[in-house]
Amino acid sequence: MTFHVPPDAYARFMGRFSVPLGVAFADFAGVEAGQRVLDVGSGPGALTTELVRRLGPDAVSAVDPSPPFVASLTARMPEVDVRAAAAEDLPYPDDSYDAALAQLVVHFMSDPVVGLREMARVTRPGGVVAACVWDHDGGGSPLSLCWDAARELDPDVVDESGLAGAREGHLQQLVAEAGLSDARATLLSVEVPFATFDEWWEPYTYGIGPLGAYIAGLDEAGRQALRTRCAERLLPAPFGISGSAWAVRARA
Numbered sequence: 001m002t003f004h005v006p007p008d009a010y011a012r013f014m015g016r017f018s019v020p021l022g023v024a025f026a027d028f029a030g031v032e033a034g035q036r037v038l039d040v041g042s043g044p045g046a047l048t049t050e051l052v053r054r055l056g057p058d059a060v061s062a063v064d065p066s067p068p069f070v071a072s073l074t075a076r077m078p079e080v081d082v083r084a085a086a087a088e089d090l091p092y093p094d095d096s097y098d099a100a101l102a103q104l105v106v107h108f109m110s111d112p113v114v115g116l117r118e119m120a121r122v123t124r125p126g127g128v129v130a131a132c133v134w135d136h137d138g139g140g141s142p143l144s145l146c147w148d149a150a151r152e153l154d155p156d157v158v159d160e161s162g163l164a165g166a167r168e169g170h171l172q173q174l175v176a177e178a179g180l181s182d183a184r185a186t187l188l189s190v191e192v193p194f195a196t197f198d199e200w201w202e203p204y205t206y207g208i209g210p211l212g213a214y215i216a217g218l219d220e221a222g223r224q225a226l227r228t229r230c231a232e233r234l235l236p237a238p239f240g241i242s243g244s245a246w247a248v249r250a251r252a
């Protein structure tokens with residue numbers, strides 16, 4: 001899955017959820033002043049922003065394979081060490097960080113175990129490796145309502161529930177396979193308010209992530225049918241959409 005999309009569009013589609021999630025995830029990972037922390041799969045910087053708020057820009061690094069996200073984050077945070085790289089091949093020496101965090105990334109890694117092992121390699125012994133992924137399998141993703149509506153219209157639709165880390169217990173299994181110890185898991189939840197239906201719907205048409213790609217592949221009638229089915233499932237505006245992510249924290 002590539003994320004060659006405009007950062008502003010990403011912010012409206014997923015950033016609206018990943019910004020508040022970043023606060024809860026940084027708390028869960030125990031991020032506090034004095035640490036050096038790596039944000040793996042930073043995107044345009046939802047979690048990076050929270051890390052910089054806690055640690056200062058010199059103590060934060062960020063990597064992402066998406067060129068527009070790297071360019072945008074570099075422009076917005078010139079003092080942060082931002083690099084184009086994938087989790088599976090991190091451009092840092094061993095033991096460089098007190099913690100390495102991946103927010104909503106493990107399910108997009110080409111090899112999650114190799115990615116988590118790399119995160120452990122660049123983290124000092126005893127430091128923290130943490131990851132979180134929306135609970136797609138349990139219907140707790142902020143995208144679940146739309147995926148459910150899509151499945152009603154097309155029972156063969158392939159959603160994100162089978163992806164790595166998107167079901168209860170799977171992140172613990174992956175960190176164990178990566179050789180990490182002392183794993184602890186939790187479910188992190190956020191809720192985001194929407195003033196109108198279109199404020200919620202429009203970013204789904206930007207082609208971002210697996211769901212955006214699915215919607216972009218529908219014809220106009222299919223898109224309208226999905227939009228209508230979603231509207232039927234939602235409360236009248238204003239409404240809130242919640243999202244829950246499985247999170248794991250382990251020791252390098």
Ligand SMILES: C[S@@+](CC[C@H](N)C(=O)[O-])C[C@H]1O[C@@H](n2cnc3c(N)ncnc32)[C@H](O)[C@@H]1O
Pocket residue numbers: 001002003014015018019040041042043044045046047063064065066069085086087088102103104105108109110115
């Ligand atoms: C859903 S976005 C999450 C971005 C950000 N962490 C956030 O919470 O908003 C997934 C991100 O993972 C990145 N990504 C995809 N494959 C990756 C890999 N193998 N290693 C690191 N990042 C990856 C994408 O480019 C994208 O920015």
